[in-house]
Amino acid sequence: xxxxxxxxxxxxxxxxxxxxxxxxxxxxxxxxxxxxxxxxxxxxxxxxxxxxxxxxxxxxxxxxxxxxxxxxxxxxxxxxxxxxxxxxxxxxxxxxxxxxxxxxxxxxxxx
Amino acid sequence: xxxxxxxxxxxxxxxxxxxxxxxxxxxxxxxxxxxxxxxxxxxxxxxxxxxxxxxxxxxxxxxxxxxxxxxxxxxxxxxxxxxxxxxxxxxxxxxxxxxxxxxxxxxxxxxxxxxx
Numbered sequence: 115x116x117x118x119x120x121x122x123x124x125x126x127x128x129x130x131x132x133x134x135x136x137x138x139x140x141x142x143x144x145x146x147x148x149x150x151x152x153x154x155x156x157x158x159x160x161x162x163x164x165x166x167x168x169x170x171x172x173x174x175x176x177x178x179x180x181x182x183x184x185x186x187x188x189x190x191x192x193x194x195x196x197x198x199x200x201x202x203x204x205x206x207x208x209x210x211x212x213x214x215x216x217x218x219x220x221x222x223x224x225x
Numbered sequence: 226x227x228x229x230x231x232x233x234x235x236x237x238x239x240x241x242x243x244x245x246x247x248x249x250x251x252x253x254x255x256x257x258x259x260x261x262x263x264x265x266x267x268x269x270x271x272x273x274x275x276x277x278x279x280x281x282x283x284x285x286x287x288x289x290x291x292x293x294x295x296x297x298x299x300x301x302x303x304x305x306x307x308x309x310x311x312x313x314x315x316x317x318x319x320x321x322x323x324x325x326x327x328x329x330x331x332x333x334x335x336x337x338x339x340x341x
Contacts, residue, residue, distance in 0.1 A: 116267070148332075155229075155315060155332035156268070201268060213258075215268035 115139055117204045119216035126192045126223045134187040134219045136202030144205045145178050145185040146213075151198040159187075159200075192223045227252065229318050229333035237339045243304040246336045250297050250318030256280075257299040258330065259291060262313040274299055303338075311340045 117138045126132055136145060144163050148156035162178035162185060173190045185204075189196055199218040206214075230249045238244050250257050259271040270283040274293035291301045297318075303310055314337075317330040 146330075155334050158329050158331065161329065203268075213270055215260075215270075217267040 116214055117202055117216040119200075119202055119219050121219060122217070123220040124222070126196075126221065128194060128223055128225055129191050130223075132189045132192060132221060134189075134200050134202075134221070136185045136187070136204070136216055138183045138204050138206070140183065140204075140206045142178075142180060142183050142185075142204050142206060145176075146203045146205075147176055147185075147187050148201045148203065148215075149196075149198045150201065150218075156201060189221070192221075194223050194225065197221060197223045229316060229331050231314075231316055231333040231336050233336060234334065235337050235339075237341065238306050239341050240306055240308060242306050243302065244306060244338060246301045246303075246314055246316075246338075248299045248301070248316035248318075248333055250299070250316075251331055254318035254320055254331075255297050256319045257293060257297065258317045258319075259299070259301050260315045260317065261285070262315055262335070263311075268315070271301070306340045308340050311338060313337050 117136050120135045124132055144161055146161040147159040149159055150156040160176055162176055164180040176187045178185045199220050201215050201218045203213045203215045229251055232247045248257055256275045258273040261269045261271055271285055271289055272282045272291050273280050277293045288304045293299045313335045315332050315335045317332045319330045
């Protein structure tokens, strides 16, 4: 089952913060986040494993709540370069090497 | 290190034809996964190969098949093309040692297939 991402689209001004959510109806083993710019391949951002960990680099971080089967991606002090479509990919517990991606969240950062 | 390469980058075919797409993973990577990306369905998992064996398969009809060679290069074949097969086909490579998608996957630029 495809994870549900919200919001579907968001427009930010430079410096503003955003949160993108990813929810699954199944127990998750891992969640990963990718960003894809128009006409380019998806770029890996981070992987979170069950255990409720939080990760981050630069001003992008993510959390994973395995009890709620949810992950959230946090973008703080957004920059123009953050624009793109963000995908979460989920791997369910017991589903070896099978990743299901959400439909994406289109993020646009404007000056 | 060179990245993941995919050939061809663009392809136009007609309904009923078949097509073969190629993916060369990053040197040392043994896992290759294939995805179909369309505006309506997003990224959908096709299959994953590791050491020439298909380890996992998505929910696509049997017209979609793949294989992996001993040098880890992979090909994907679609037979009897349908209009709905028009999409961006992405492959991703990874070391393949970790459980599932535990490790970072690196995507290639994709092959854009248009079926007329």
